[in-house]
Amino acid sequence: GAGVSQSPSNKVTEKGKDVELRCDPISGHTALYWYRQSLGQGLEFLIYFQGNSAPDKSGLPSDRFSAERTGGSVSTLTIQRTQQEDSAVYLCASSLGSMKGTDTQYFGPGTRLTVL
Amino acid sequence: LAKTTQPISMDSYEGQEVNITCSHNNIATNDYITWYQQFPSQGPRFIIQGYKTKVTNEVASLFIPADRKSSTLSLPRVSLSDTAVYYCLVGGPNQGGKLIFGQGTELSVKP
Numbered sequence: 001g002a003g004v005s006q007s008p009s010n011k012v013t014e015k016g017k018d019v020e021l022r023c024d025p026i027s028g029h030t031a032l033y034w035y036r037q038s039l040g041q042g043l044e045f046l047i048y049f050q051g052n053s054a055p056d057k058s059g060l061p062s063d064r065f066s067a068e069r070t071g072g073s074v075s076t077l078t079i080q081r082t083q084q085e086d087s088a089v090y091l092c093a094s095s096l097g098s099m100k101g102t103d104t105q106y107f108g109p110g111t112r113l114t115v116l
Numbered sequence: 117l118a119k120t121t122q123p124i125s126m127d128s129y130e131g132q133e134v135n136i137t138c139s140h141n142n143i144a145t146n147d148y149i150t151w152y153q154q155f156p157s158q159g160p161r162f163i164i165q166g167y168k169t170k171v172t173n174e175v176a177s178l179f180i181p182a183d184r185k186s187s188t189l190s191l192p193r194v195s196l197s198d199t200a201v202y203y204c205l206v207g208g209p210n211q212g213g214k215l216i217f218g219q220g221t222e223l224s225v226k227p
Binding site for chain 2: 041043045048056059091099100102104105106107108109110
Protein backbone atom coordinates (compact mmCIF):
# COMPACT_ATOMS: atom_id res chain seq x y z
CA GLY A 1 0.00 0.00 0.00
CA ALA A 2 0.96 3.64 -0.19
CA GLY A 3 3.40 4.89 2.36
CA VAL A 4 3.87 8.34 3.80
CA SER A 5 4.35 10.92 1.11
CA GLN A 6 5.85 14.38 1.41
CA SER A 7 5.94 17.31 -0.94
CA PRO A 8 7.85 18.96 -2.31
CA SER A 9 10.87 16.68 -2.27
CA ASN A 10 13.14 19.68 -2.54
CA LYS A 11 12.53 23.33 -1.75
CA VAL A 12 14.91 26.20 -2.28
CA THR A 13 13.90 29.53 -0.84
CA GLU A 14 15.37 32.86 0.04
CA LYS A 15 16.01 34.03 3.54
CA GLY A 16 12.95 35.75 4.97
CA LYS A 17 10.40 33.92 2.84
CA ASP A 18 7.72 31.62 4.22
CA VAL A 19 7.55 27.96 3.22
CA GLU A 20 4.95 25.24 3.54
CA LEU A 21 5.82 21.56 3.64
CA ARG A 22 3.17 18.92 3.18
CA CYS A 23 2.78 15.44 4.58
CA ASP A 24 0.26 12.79 3.57
CA PRO A 25 0.24 10.04 6.19
CA ILE A 26 -0.70 6.43 5.67
CA SER A 27 -4.47 6.12 5.44
CA GLY A 28 -5.97 5.25 8.79
CA HIS A 29 -2.97 6.31 10.85
CA THR A 30 -4.13 8.54 13.65
CA ALA A 31 -0.74 9.83 14.74
CA LEU A 32 1.58 12.10 12.80
CA TYR A 33 5.06 13.33 13.68
CA TRP A 34 7.36 15.97 12.22
CA TYR A 35 11.14 15.87 12.60
CA ARG A 36 14.04 17.96 11.39
CA GLN A 37 17.34 16.42 10.35
CA SER A 38 20.21 18.77 9.74
CA LEU A 39 23.10 17.62 7.56
CA GLY A 40 24.91 14.75 9.23
CA GLN A 41 22.81 15.02 12.36
CA GLY A 42 20.19 12.94 14.10
CA LEU A 43 16.45 13.43 14.18
CA GLU A 44 15.09 16.42 16.04
CA PHE A 45 11.49 16.04 17.15
CA LEU A 46 9.26 18.98 16.25
CA ILE A 47 5.60 18.20 16.78
CA TYR A 48 3.17 15.31 17.33
CA PHE A 49 -0.49 15.04 16.36
CA GLN A 50 -2.81 12.35 17.72
CA GLY A 51 -6.38 12.19 16.51
CA ASN A 52 -8.35 15.22 17.56
CA SER A 53 -6.18 15.96 20.59
CA ALA A 54 -4.22 19.17 20.92
CA PRO A 55 -0.83 18.69 19.27
CA ASP A 56 2.34 18.27 21.27
CA LYS A 57 4.39 21.25 20.12
CA SER A 58 7.20 20.76 22.61
CA GLY A 59 9.87 20.39 19.91
CA LEU A 60 9.15 23.45 17.81
CA PRO A 61 12.36 25.54 17.95
CA SER A 62 10.74 28.96 17.64
CA ASP A 63 7.44 30.69 17.00
CA ARG A 64 8.35 30.86 13.32
CA PHE A 65 7.45 27.19 13.12
CA SER A 66 3.87 25.98 13.12
CA ALA A 67 1.96 22.96 11.90
CA GLU A 68 -1.60 22.02 11.19
CA ARG A 69 -3.35 18.77 10.55
CA THR A 70 -6.63 19.12 8.76
CA GLY A 71 -9.33 16.52 9.03
CA GLY A 72 -7.04 14.19 10.90
CA SER A 73 -5.08 13.42 7.76
CA VAL A 74 -2.84 15.76 5.76
CA SER A 75 -0.45 17.95 7.70
CA THR A 76 1.35 21.14 6.75
CA LEU A 77 4.48 22.41 8.46
CA THR A 78 4.94 26.14 7.97
CA ILE A 79 8.16 28.02 8.55
CA GLN A 80 7.84 31.78 8.51
CA ARG A 81 10.65 34.21 7.77
CA THR A 82 13.05 31.39 6.98
CA GLN A 83 16.64 31.60 8.17
CA GLN A 84 19.70 29.83 6.81
CA GLU A 85 19.85 27.64 9.90
CA ASP A 86 16.44 26.25 8.93
CA SER A 87 18.11 24.41 6.05
CA ALA A 88 17.59 20.72 6.72
CA VAL A 89 15.59 17.68 5.73
CA TYR A 90 12.12 17.74 7.25
CA LEU A 91 10.75 14.27 7.87
CA CYS A 92 7.19 13.28 8.52
CA ALA A 93 6.09 10.00 10.06
CA SER A 94 2.77 8.45 10.89
CA SER A 95 1.70 5.61 13.15
CA LEU A 96 -1.40 3.55 13.65
CA GLY A 97 -1.79 3.76 17.39
CA SER A 98 -1.80 6.31 20.14
CA MET A 99 1.34 5.34 22.01
CA LYS A 100 3.60 8.23 21.16
CA GLY A 101 6.89 6.80 22.36
CA THR A 102 6.40 3.18 21.36
CA ASP A 103 4.29 2.98 18.21
CA THR A 104 6.13 1.98 15.06
CA GLN A 105 6.65 5.11 13.03
CA TYR A 106 6.51 4.98 9.24
CA PHE A 107 8.57 7.74 7.73
CA GLY A 108 8.22 9.60 4.50
CA PRO A 109 11.18 10.40 2.25
CA GLY A 110 11.49 13.92 3.59
CA THR A 111 11.60 17.41 2.13
CA ARG A 112 15.04 18.93 1.69
CA LEU A 113 14.82 22.63 2.47
CA THR A 114 17.59 24.97 1.42
CA VAL A 115 17.49 28.58 2.55
CA LEU A 116 19.76 30.85 0.58
CA LEU B 117 13.56 12.32 29.31
CA ALA B 118 15.90 9.49 28.57
CA LYS B 119 19.07 10.70 26.87
CA THR B 120 20.74 8.17 24.61
CA THR B 121 24.36 7.75 23.60
CA GLN B 122 25.61 5.69 20.67
CA PRO B 123 28.96 5.29 18.93
CA ILE B 124 29.21 7.67 16.02
CA SER B 125 30.49 5.10 13.57
CA MET B 126 31.43 1.44 13.17
CA ASP B 127 33.11 -0.56 10.46
CA SER B 128 32.53 -4.19 9.64
CA TYR B 129 33.01 -6.74 6.89
CA GLU B 130 30.47 -8.80 5.06
CA GLY B 131 29.42 -11.92 6.92
CA GLN B 132 30.37 -10.62 10.36
CA GLU B 133 28.03 -10.06 13.28
CA VAL B 134 27.69 -6.42 14.27
CA ASN B 135 26.67 -5.21 17.71
CA ILE B 136 25.69 -1.59 18.25
CA THR B 137 25.14 -0.43 21.81
CA CYS B 138 22.96 2.42 22.97
CA SER B 139 23.34 3.80 26.49
CA HIS B 140 20.27 5.18 28.24
CA ASN B 141 21.15 5.55 31.90
CA ASN B 142 17.96 7.35 32.97
CA ILE B 143 15.46 5.13 31.21
CA ALA B 144 12.04 5.24 32.84
CA THR B 145 10.07 2.23 34.03
CA ASN B 146 7.54 2.46 31.20
CA ASP B 147 10.06 3.17 28.45
CA TYR B 148 10.68 0.85 25.53
CA ILE B 149 13.75 0.77 23.30
CA THR B 150 13.22 0.99 19.57
CA TRP B 151 15.79 0.86 16.79
CA TYR B 152 15.49 2.40 13.34
CA GLN B 153 17.64 2.11 10.22
CA GLN B 154 18.17 4.96 7.79
CA PHE B 155 19.64 4.79 4.31
CA PRO B 156 20.86 7.94 2.54
CA SER B 157 18.08 10.13 1.19
CA GLN B 158 15.40 8.00 2.85
CA GLY B 159 13.38 8.23 6.01
CA PRO B 160 14.20 5.88 8.89
CA ARG B 161 12.70 2.41 8.97
CA PHE B 162 11.69 0.40 12.04
CA ILE B 163 13.94 -2.56 12.85
CA ILE B 164 13.08 -3.89 16.29
CA GLN B 165 11.65 -2.96 19.67
CA GLY B 166 12.02 -4.38 23.14
CA TYR B 167 11.43 -3.77 26.82
CA LYS B 168 13.72 -6.26 28.56
CA THR B 169 15.84 -9.37 28.00
CA LYS B 170 16.03 -10.42 24.37
CA VAL B 171 13.91 -9.87 21.30
CA THR B 172 14.58 -11.43 17.91
CA ASN B 173 12.98 -10.95 14.54
CA GLU B 174 13.91 -11.85 11.01
CA VAL B 175 16.51 -9.11 10.66
CA ALA B 176 18.00 -8.43 14.09
CA SER B 177 18.17 -9.19 17.78
CA LEU B 178 17.92 -6.76 20.63
CA PHE B 179 19.58 -7.49 23.95
CA ILE B 180 18.56 -5.55 27.03
CA PRO B 181 20.25 -6.26 30.38
CA ALA B 182 18.33 -6.43 33.60
CA ASP B 183 19.11 -2.85 34.62
CA ARG B 184 17.95 -1.62 31.18
CA LYS B 185 20.54 1.15 31.18
CA SER B 186 21.76 0.06 27.79
CA SER B 187 20.66 -2.02 24.83
CA THR B 188 22.52 -3.75 22.03
CA LEU B 189 21.28 -4.16 18.50
CA SER B 190 22.78 -7.26 16.92
CA LEU B 191 22.87 -7.72 13.16
CA PRO B 192 23.89 -11.25 12.17
CA ARG B 193 26.05 -11.80 9.10
CA VAL B 194 25.89 -8.28 7.71
CA SER B 195 25.98 -7.57 4.00
CA LEU B 196 26.87 -4.46 2.04
CA SER B 197 23.20 -3.50 2.03
CA ASP B 198 23.28 -3.11 5.81
CA THR B 199 25.43 -0.01 5.41
CA ALA B 200 23.24 2.65 6.99
CA VAL B 201 22.77 4.81 10.05
CA TYR B 202 21.15 3.12 13.05
CA TYR B 203 19.22 5.10 15.65
CA CYS B 204 17.90 4.09 19.03
CA LEU B 205 14.84 5.70 20.53
CA VAL B 206 13.79 5.41 24.13
CA GLY B 207 10.24 6.32 24.98
CA GLY B 208 7.07 5.27 26.73
CA PRO B 209 3.48 4.77 25.58
CA ASN B 210 2.37 8.07 27.04
CA GLN B 211 5.59 9.90 26.41
CA GLY B 212 5.29 13.55 27.22
CA GLY B 213 7.39 16.19 25.52
CA LYS B 214 10.03 15.54 22.94
CA LEU B 215 10.89 12.19 21.47
CA ILE B 216 14.65 11.92 21.57
CA PHE B 217 16.50 9.76 19.10
CA GLY B 218 20.14 8.95 19.63
CA GLN B 219 22.65 10.68 17.37
CA GLY B 220 22.87 7.55 15.28
CA THR B 221 25.62 5.06 14.48
CA GLU B 222 26.90 5.06 10.95
CA LEU B 223 27.67 1.46 10.04
CA SER B 224 29.93 0.84 7.09
CA VAL B 225 30.08 -2.72 5.79
CA LYS B 226 33.01 -3.51 3.55
CA PRO B 227 33.47 -6.43 1.15
